[in-house]
Amino acid sequence: MPESEHRMPFEGRRLLVVSTNYAPELTGPGPYAAQLAEHWARSGAETHVLTGMPHYPSWRTEAPYRGVWRADEERSGVQVHRRRHYVPPRQGVLRRGVFEASVLAHGLTAPPAQRPDAVIAQMPGLASGVIGARLARRHRVPYIPVVRNLTGVAAARSGIREAGRAAALAARVERYALGAATLVGVIHESLVPRVTAHGVDPGRIRLVPNWSRTQAPSADRAATRARLGWRDDVPVVLHSGTMGRKQGLEVLVDAARLAPDIRVVLMGDGDQRDALLARAPGLPNLDFLPPAGADEFTDILAAADVLVVTQCASVRGTGVPSKLTSYFVSGRPVVASVADGGGAAQEVQRSGAGLLVAPEDPAAVLAAVRKLFEEPAAADRLGAHGPLYVARHLSREAGLARFDALLGEVFDEAGESHRR
Structure with missing residues (x-):
């Protein structure tokens, strides 16, 4: 209107x-x-x-x-x-x-x-x-x-x-x-x-x-990856947003420790940032980035291979993380490590833009990431559903x-x- x-x-x-x-x-x-x-x-x-x-x-x-x-x-x-x-x-x-x-x-x-x-x-x-x-x-x-x-x-x-x-x-x-x-x-x-x-x-x-509060990505994806130092042959898993208790981001730190061939990126800030850093001393495949500005935010999201939303296993029925609307706009597939039946899980299922895995399970997250990286056509199909869902509903x-x-x-x- x-x-x-x-x-x-x-x-x-x-x-x-x-x-x-x-x-x-x-x-x-x-x-x-x-x-x-x-x-x-x-x-x-x-x-x-x-x-x-x-x-x-x-x-x-x-x-x-x-x-x-x-x-x-x-x-x-x-x-x-x-x-x-x-x-x-x-x-x-x-x-x-x-x-x-x-x-x-x-x-x-x-x-x-x-x-x-x-x-x-x-x-x-x-x-x-x-x-x-x-x-x-x-x-x-x-x-x-x-x-x-x-x-x-x-x-x-x-x-x-x-x-x-x-x-x-x-x-x-x-x-x-x-x-x-x-x-x-x-x-x-x-x-x-x-x-x-x-x-x-x-x-x-x-x-x-x-x-959706963000604009569609506009920068060249390869150029953004090169600027960030992300190699094309290494899967990049990115979480953007608040680093708090309910996000349960320890699952991604543990995933990085289990899979040195995958780069895990935590972009944002929050009261648990220092605790997460302390949990991951010396992990070369785990990056902490500051919150991105509006001019480059979705370009960075789109440069990743997989975007991840995580929640503690006990978080159920408490709404939808606002990051999901930005994830969908970026056109990249989403892996949701969240409780089944909650708002985040329902929204990912409804959009058709990602995969659901059990919360607080780093092995399940890694299995989903590897599946998407090894099947790029399938990953692109999932990712393409995100912008369509935003245009129709968000x-x-x-x-x-x-x-x-x-x-x-x-x-x-x-x-x-x-x-x-």
């Missing part, structure tokens, strides 16, 4: 998006919040964002924002209100709790002054959901949480000793945040049972999938139109309630 066709419904509206993460962060939920807010700003809405200081995925506050308590800035037509919060250098239940509490405290005590017509909040984190619910209640306006994952699920499966109590507390907070919603958006149908378990009526849930236009429909439905319902 052309942008001009859905500008008018929100002309003159004032919208508030609450998201702990926002641009200039390049991975995770931040880029989606930014593209959505910028879209609504282009559509004529006065769009405000209440967010934190850029820190993800490195979990280090970016240099320009260190020591800053509050910052109000304009980015691409959006009024961005940043509030300082604690950034834990290492993840753990207590540190994560302090992080969420600091986001919540500063967000509620210093929100934007303007009264919005609707509040949209990204979950996780917990603080964003509570802030969104409280501000919407304060102003008596519609509230829409968008569930990308649930913190209670992640805490319960983190392997941390205190996770049980943390999960119970997170579940109570999530129930509050979701229970206050006018409508609830979820990025994948695998999240619906988790949301309904918090007491949300299934009839109040709307599907708003992630869209385009930015389609994704933003779903959010427009969700917001329009909320405003229509609010109008009917007012008339009654």
